[in-house]
Amino acid sequence: MATSRKWYSPYVSPMDPCPPLSPVSYETPVQLYLGFQPRGMEQFSPFEALAHGTLWPGLYTPYTNPYLLKKRGIDTNG
Amino acid sequence: MWYYEKKLQYPVRVGICNPKMAKFLIEQYGGADGELAAALRYLNQRYTIPSRVMGLLNDIGTEEFAHLEMIATMVYKLTKDATPEQLKEAGLGEHYVDHGKSVYYHNAAGQKFDMPIQSKGDPIADLYEDIAAEEKARSTYQWIINISDDPLINDSLGFLREREIIHSQRFREAVELLKEEQNKKKVF
């Protein structure tokens, strides 16, 4: 399973005015990997689907504020 | 033609009386990558897209109006009971002077909705535009979630962000359908 959050560390200069906020994250949700959706994928119940924003767990890629993470730079699973 | 249904697509709850959130949320109402721009783009492109994917553009365009209504509901609930003083503190003073408590089509920086709605008339160019638009809208939802202090608003924004993912997935499938390689590759 691909991870849905990636990290990279930009160059830090001793001349930078602010303390570095590194590493930096970006999101790589499931639609980048799935290809044409196969038939018969497992489904949520109607209530669960509404709560998740999709009918298929395999298409669900949740998001949380990366600035609130205690340990930055850890990949997250979608 | 269209029929209105007197219900939201997803229950919208606003937990904190913080009109400042309205200023951020308005980006998805009248911003370049907002729900209105998306709805207008897909419903316009559908006329000249190949028949195989006309239905998809029609249906995603229609769903975008349901999302527009959810955003408007959040903005409305956050501003309807705010005093002019509270609006001023929230950075909505200029908005109030010009538009009162209207839910106005402009972006978070106050620029009115006045932008080209992309349509190239080339199916691949248009669908790639649409995929990019969904990814940009997904990013906007992430930036608003990062700046928001209201878990209930973030719940609705999480739903809307996931819808961008699904729409992007379907547009990617539409490209595959137009490539006409689907059945040959036996990926079904």
Next chain:
Amino acid sequence: MAEPKQVPESYYSDLKSLQAIDFTLVELTLYLDTHPDDLEALKQFNSAAKKSAELRETFEAKYGPLRQFGHSLSAYPWQWIDTPWPWQV
């Protein structure tokens, strides 16, 4: 001035049941747009559509019409204009 009538508590849970089944239908619609020959998904769509129609009928009997231009019936007087509208609840 008379205060507008409040919706009962059951309105929210009944509404959510309808939103849930209708959301499944939105998802299946977009899926079928790109997978028109998936027979299982089509059967699921048709059965969910029936379920949605049943829930809608019960909901409208309790709280008033959800659709207009003739797609919902109305008691007297014309109920469509009654509050609350979706952005007010």
